[in-house]
Amino acid sequence: MEKLNFQFASAPASPAADPALCGVVGSGNLEILLNAGDLPNQCVVEIKTAARGFADTWQAVIGAFAAAHPAGGTRIAINDMGATPAVVSLRLAQALAEYQGGAQ
Amino acid sequence: MNAPLPRQWDSLRQNRGRRLERAASLGLAGKNGKEIPVDRIIDLLEAVIQPGDRVCLEGNNQKQADFLSESLADCSPERINHLSMVQSVLALPSHVDLFERGLANRLDFSFSGPQGARLAKLVQEQRIEIGAIHTYLELFGRYFMDLTPNVALIAAQAADAEGNLYLGPNTEDTPAIVEATAFKGGIVIAQVNERLEKLPRVDVPADWVDFTVLAPKPNYIEPLFTRDPAQITEVQVLMAMMAIKGIYAEYGVTRLNHGIGFDTAAIELLLPTYAADLGLKGKICTHWALNPHPTLIPAIESGFVESVHCFGSEVGMDAYISARSDVFFTGADGSMRSNRAFSQTAGLYACDMFIGSTLQMDMAGNSSTATLGRITGFGGAPNMGSDPHGRRHASPAWLKAGREAYGPNAIRGRKLVVQMVETFREHMAPVFVEELDAWKLQKMMGAELPPIMIYGDDVSHIVTEEGIANLLLCRSPEEREQAIRGVAGFTPVGMARDKAMVENLRDRGIVRRPEDLGIDPRQATRDLLAARSVKDLVRWSGGLYAPPSRFRNW
Numbered sequence: 001m002e003k004l005n006f007q008f009a010s011a012p013a014s015p016a017a018d019p020a021l022c023g024v025v026g027s028g029n030l031e032i033l034l035n036a037g038d039l040p041n042q043c044v045v046e047i048k049t050a051a052r053g054f055a056d057t058w059q060a061v062i063g064a065f066a067a068a069h070p071a072g073g074t075r076i077a078i079n080d081m082g083a084t085p086a087v088v089s090l091r092l093a094q095a096l097a098e099y100q101g102g103a104q
Numbered sequence: 105m106n107a108p109l110p111r112q113w114d115s116l117r118q119n120r121g122r123r124l125e126r127a128a129s130l131g132l133a134g135k136n137g138k139e140i141p142v143d144r145i146i147d148l149l150e151a152v153i154q155p156g157d158r159v160c161l162e163g164n165n166q167k168q169a170d171f172l173s174e175s176l177a178d179c180s181p182e183r184i185n186h187l188s189m190v191q192s193v194l195a196l197p198s199h200v201d202l203f204e205r206g207l208a209n210r211l212d213f214s215f216s217g218p219q220g221a222r223l224a225k226l227v228q229e230q231r232i233e234i235g236a237i238h239t240y241l242e243l244f245g246r247y248f249m250d251l252t253p254n255v256a257l258i259a260a261q262a263a264d265a266e267g268n269l270y271l272g273p274n275t276e277d278t279p280a281i282v283e284a285t286a287f288k289g290g291i292v293i294a295q296v297n298e299r300l301e302k303l304p305r306v307d308v309p310a311d312w313v314d315f316t317v318l319a320p321k322p323n324y325i326e327p328l329f330t331r332d333p334a335q336i337t338e339v340q341v342l343m344a345m346m347a348i349k350g351i352y353a354e355y356g357v358t359r360l361n362h363g364i365g366f367d368t369a370a371i372e373l374l375l376p377t378y379a380a381d382l383g384l385k386g387k388i389c390t391h392w393a394l395n396p397h398p399t400l401i402p403a404i405e406s407g408f409v410e411s412v413h414c415f416g417s418e419v420g421m422d423a424y425i426s427a428r429s430d431v432f433f434t435g436a437d438g439s440m441r442s443n444r445a446f447s448q449t450a451g452l453y454a455c456d457m458f459i460g461s462t463l464q465m466d467m468a469g470n471s472s473t474a475t476l477g478r479i480t481g482f483g484g485a486p487n488m489g490s491d492p493h494g495r496r497h498a499s500p501a502w503l504k505a506g507r508e509a510y511g512p513n514a515i516r517g518r519k520l521v522v523q524m525v526e527t528f529r530e531h532m533a534p535v536f537v538e539e540l541d542a543w544k545l546q547k548m549m550g551a552e553l554p555p556i557m558i559y560g561d562d563v564s565h566i567v568t569e570e571g572i573a574n575l576l577l578c579r580s581p582e583e584r585e586q587a588i589r590g591v592a593g594f595t596p597v598g599m600a601r602d603k604a605m606v607e608n609l610r611d612r613g614i615v616r617r618p619e620d621l622g623i624d625p626r627q628a629t630r631d632l633l634a635a636r637s638v639k640d641l642v643r644w645s646g647g648l649y650a651p652p653s654r655f656r657n658w
Contacts, residue, residue, distance in 0.1 A: 084526065086339045086526050086527060086528065086569035087338070090339055090569065097624060097625055
C-alpha cells in the first residue's frame with residue numbers, strides 16, 4: 001500500500017451540497033470520493049493505492065484532470081486497486097460530473 | 105525458325121495417375137470408390153504424397169483438418185520429407201510436429217496464433233524455412249499462381265458415397281483450396297464428420313475429390329469470435345461511444361468489418377441502445393463482412409442489421425443463423441455457407457470501414473501484433489485494414505474520407521481504417537511506442553521486412569480512452585505524430601507530446617476529447633450495453649443461440 005498526496009490549481013467547480021462516490025474497490029478498479037474542499041482554486045487529492053511505484057503517473061493523470069476540468073474547491077479521496085490511467089481518468093470525470101449534477 | 109521444345113505437356117496429370125495407381129495397388133479406393141477406412145489413412149498419405157510435395161493443410165482459426173494433420177505427422181519421415189506446407193493458419197501442435205519430426209521444412213502461411221512461440225524457436229534453430237507470411241487473400245491468390253498444392257488435406261462436415269462434400273456453415277477456406285488443387289493435377293483428401301446417403305447440399309462436387317475418410321471425431325472448431333459481454337469494461341464502453349458518435353455517425357458508415365475483441369464487441373452492444381438513441385438506426389452498420397459474432401445478436405434483433413456475409417461460422421450460432429436467413433447467406437437446405445475468400449474480398453472492396461485493435465503502434469501509426477519471441481502473422485487484418493487503390497465505386501463515407509485526406513477536388517475516396525486501443529494493455533504495457541518490437545523480430549528472424557500488420561499510411565483514425573485522432577486531416581508527418589501522441593494518454597510517448605501543438609490540433613478537430621464530442625462520462629457504464637452477459641445474448645436470440653459450455657455460467 002502506498003499513500004500519495006497531490007494538490008493542483010484548477011478552475012473552481014460549481015459547489016455542490018452532496019459528495020459524489022464513484023467506482024468500487026476491486027481488481028483493476030478504484031473508488032473515488034469527491035467532497036467539497038476548503039480552497040476554491042485547488043484540487044486536493046489523497047490516494048491509497050495497492051500498486052507501488054506509480055507516483056509520476058498519478059501526478060500526470062491528476063494534473064491533466066485538474067487542467068482539463070474545473071475541479072477547484074474539491075477534495076478527492078481515492079482507494080485504488082491497480083486501475084489503469086484510463087480507468088482513473090474516466091472515474092474522475094464521472095465523479096466530477098456526478099458532484100456537479102449535470103452542470104458540466 | 106526454332107524447333108518447338110520436345111516436352112511432355114501433361115506431366116501433372118500423368119503424375120497424378122501414378123499416385124492414384126499406388127493407392128489402388130494398396131487396395132485403397134480405385135474400384136472401391138473414394139472411401140478410405142480410417143485405419144489405412146497413413147498408408148494412403150504415404151502412397152499419394154511424394155517427397156518435396158507442396159501440401160495444403162486446411163485449417164483456419166476456426167475449422168481444422170485436425171485428424172489429417174495428426175495423421176500426416178505420424179507418417180514416416182523416410183517416406184515423406186522435404187514437404188513445403190501451405191496453410192492459412194498454423195494453430196495445432198501437430199502442425200508444428202511436421203517440422204519437428206522432419207517431414208516438412210518449408211512454410212508459407214498467414215497466421216500462427218497459439219503456436220507463435222514454437223514457430224519462432226524452429227526458425228531460430230533453422231529447422232524451418234518460412235517462405236513468407238501472407239494475408240489470407242494473398243495466400244489464396246498464390247494457390248492459383250506459384251504455390252499451387254500437389255495435395256490438399258481438407259475438412260468437410262459430410263460426404264456421400266460418390267464423394268460429394270457438404271461443408272456445413274464452416275465452409276471457410278475449402279472452396280479456394282479445392283479449386284486450386286483439383287484443377288492443377290493435385291490430389292484432394294477430405295476428412296469428414298459423417299457419411300450420409302443424401303447430403304443437405306453439395307458444396308464440393310465429387311469429381312473434385314479423390315478420397316474421403318471418416319474421422320474418429322468431428323473436426324475441431326474454435327469459438328474464436330465469442331466475447332462474453334460480462335468482461336466488457338466501462339473504458340471500452342466510453343471508447344465505443346466515441347467511435348459511434350465521432351466516426352460511425354459522422355461518416356454514415358453503413359458497410360463495415362469489425363475486428364475481433366472486446367472493444368468492437370462493445371460497439372456491437374451499444375447499437376441498440378446508444379446508437380439507437382442518437383437516431384442512427386438504418387443510418388449506420390446495415391451491411392457487414394463479419395463472422396457471426398454472438399454480440400451482434402441484439403443489433404440484429406433490433407433491426408439495425410440488413411445483411412451479414414461470413415468468413416466462417418461460430419460455435420453455437422448455427423440455429424440462430426438458419427432462423428435469420430434474411431440476414432445471413434444460407435443455402436436452400438437452411439444452413440449457412442461462409443466463404444473466407446469472398447468475405448475477404450467484400451472486406452477489401454465493398455466495406456467503407458475497418459475497425460480493429462492492435463498490441464503496439466508507433467509514432468507513424470504503424471501497428472503490429474508481433475512481440476518478441478513470437479511469430480504470429482496477420483490473418484485478414486491487412487486486407488481489411490488497408491485502403492484499396494483498386495476501388496472505383498463511390499459511397500458517402502468513402503467520399504467524405506477522401507475529401508478530408510486529399511482535399512475538396514479529390515479524384516478518389518478513402519477507406520476508413522480505425523485502430524481502437526486502450527493506451528495501456530495488461531501489466532501496464534504501453535500500446536504506443538517509439539519503436540515496434542517488429543523491428544527487433546525482423547533482425548532476429550532474418551526476415552526481409554518487419555511484420556507490420558497495418559501500415560500507418562492506411563490508418564485514418566485512432567480511438568483511445570483519451571480521444572479520437574483523425575489522421576486524414578493531418579497535413580505533415582509532424583502533425584500526424586503529435587495527433588498520435590495526443591491520444592496516447594499517459595504512456596511515455598503520450599507524455600512526450602508537444603502540448604501546444606496538440607491543443608492546436610484539437611482546435612482544428614484533428615484531436616477530439618469525449619467532451620468535444622458531447623459525451624457525458626456518466627453514461628459510460630455497463631448499463632449502456634444491450635447485453636451484459638452471455639445469458640442475455642441467449643435471451644435476445646429467443647433461445648436460438650447455444651453458447652459453448654465454457655461460456656455458460658448459469
